[in-house]
Amino acid sequence: MIDIGFIGLGTMGRPMAGHLQAAGHRLFLHDVAPIAPELVAAGGVVCKSGKEVAEHSDVVIIMVPDTPQVEAVLFGEGGVAQGISKGQIVVDMSSISPLATKEFAKKIEALGADYLDAPVSGALVGANGDGQTTKVANQIIVALTIEAVGEALLFASKAGADPALVRQALMGGFASSRILEVHGERMVKRNFDPGFRIELHQKDLNLALEGARALGISLPSTAVAQQLFSSCTARGGKAWDHSGMVRALELLANHEIGKA
Numbered sequence: 001m002i003d004i005g006f007i008g009l010g011t012m013g014r015p016m017a018g019h020l021q022a023a024g025h026r027l028f029l030h031d032v033a034p035i036a037p038e039l040v041a042a043g044g045v046v047c048k049s050g051k052e053v054a055e056h057s058d059v060v061i062i063m064v065p066d067t068p069q070v071e072a073v074l075f076g077e078g079g080v081a082q083g084i085s086k087g088q089i090v091v092d093m094s095s096i097s098p099l100a101t102k103e104f105a106k107k108i109e110a111l112g113a114d115y116l117d118a119p120v121s122g123a124l125v126g127a128n129g130d131g132q133t134t135k136v137a138n139q140i141i142v143a144l145t146i147e148a149v150g151e152a153l154l155f156a157s158k159a160g161a162d163p164a165l166v167r168q169a170l171m172g173g174f175a176s177s178r179i180l181e182v183h184g185e186r187m188v189k190r191n192f193d194p195g196f197r198i199e200l201h202q203k204d205l206n207l208a209l210e211g212a213r214a215l216g217i218s219l220p221s222t223a224v225a226q227q228l229f230s231s232c233t234a235r236g237g238k239a240w241d242h243s244g245m246v247r248a249l250e251l252l253a254n255h256e257i258g259k260a
Contacts, residue, residue: 001023001024001025001026002025002058002059003025003026003027003028003056003057003058003059004020004025004026004027004028004057004058004059004060004061005027005028005029005030005047005050005053005054005056005057005059005060005061005080006020006027006028006029006030006053006060006061006063007029007030007031007050007053007060007061007062007063007064007073007080008031008062008063008064008069008073008094009029009031009033009035009036009039009063010031010033010063010064010065012063012093012120013031013063013064013093014036014039016061016063016093017029017039017044018038018039018042021039021042021043021044026043026045027039027043027044027045028044028045028047028052028053028056028057029044029045029046029047029053030046030047030048030049030050030052030053048078049078049079049083050073050074050076050078050079050080050082050083051078051079051080051082051083052078052083053080053083054080054081054082054083054084054085054088055083057088058088058089059088059089059090059091060080060084060088060089060090060091061091061093062074062080062090062091062092062093062094063093063094064094065094065200065203066094066095066096066203067096067097067100067207069094070092070094070096070100070104071100071104074090074104074107074108075104075107081107081108081111084108084111084112084113085111085112085113086111086112086113087112087113088113088114089113089114089115089116090108090113090114090115090116091116091117091118092104092115092116092117092118092119093118093119093120094119095119095120095132095135095136095139095203095204095207096119096132096207097132097207097210097211098129098130098132098133098136098207098211099129099211099214101117101128101129101131101132102128102129105117105128105129115128116128116131117129117130117131117132118131119131119132119134119135120135132207133211135204136204136207136208136211137208139201139204139205139207139208140205140208140219140222142179142201142242143201143205143222143225143226143229143242143245144221144222144225145177145179145180146179146183146225146242146243146245146246147221147224147225147228147245147249149177149179149180149183149184149187149246150187150243150245150246150249151249152166152170152175153166153167153184153187153188153246153257154246154249154250154253154255154257157255157256157257157258158253158255163187163188163257163258164188164258167180167184167185167188170184182243183241183242183243186241186243187243187246187257188257188258190258191241192237192240192241192243192244192247193241194239194240194241194242195241195242195243196241196242197238197239197240197241197242198229198232198233198237198238198239198240198241198242198244198245199233199238199239200242201229201242202226202229202230202233202238205222205225205226205229206226208222209222209223209226225245228245228248228249229242229245229248231248231251232244232245232247232248235247235251
């Protein structure tokens with residue numbers, strides 16, 4: 001068993017830290033919000049800064065919302081970099097800018113520690129930054145598939161078909177996907193409680209579009225998906241599940257799935 005530092009104990013980080021505790025690791029915890037009492041009750045040690053976390057840990061895991069937060073955790077006042085030492089490992093599990101990740105890795109490695117970007121839903125892909133690139137690519141596919149499922153069920157509903165039965169039929173064919181299975185059901189049942197919030201998916205698509213500008217390429221459908229998310233946000237829906245994108249499509253069609 002090793003001593004693990006965990007910074008960022010929100011919706012994603014909290015259960016991840018709990019699994020590490022259940023496996024027998026001792027955790028040193030830090031967050032801007034109060035630490036979940038069950039993590040403390042299970043032996044987690046609350047630290048006042050990232051520096052203190054790094055001073056007590058073999059591995060430091062970071063799970064925060066976006067690039068500026070990762071930078072602050074690493075290099076801000078009382079940051080991880082001030083307490084890191086040779087041989088330690090920093091693991092960033094946030095979904096952030098691939099270009100920024102490469103720079104963060106260089107700075108941490110210059111201090112003698114190792115750096116690994118491992119955003120949630122990643123796999124073995126290569127050098128620092130490749131994990132973030134893969135996660136952004138994943139989020140592009142998810143957003144565009146949500147849009148496709150929304151358009152298909154909206155079309156079926158407006159044409160007079162039962163969208164629940166259409167979804168069921170599509171699940172048996174080449175159009176089948178996890179998005180159709182999970183989010184298609186959300187759309188039919190009008191359940192847009194998060195899940196994965198629209199505001200977080202917008203952040204990921206911002207990374208995609210910023211990266212596209214830096215690389216000199218065009219991602220036209222990604223831009224459309226982002227605008228649909230923005231329409232939802234303008235209607236007070238930033239905290240809706242990302243399947244709620246369909247509400248923007250319904251507004252354009254003046255038709256709600258499932259209604260005559």
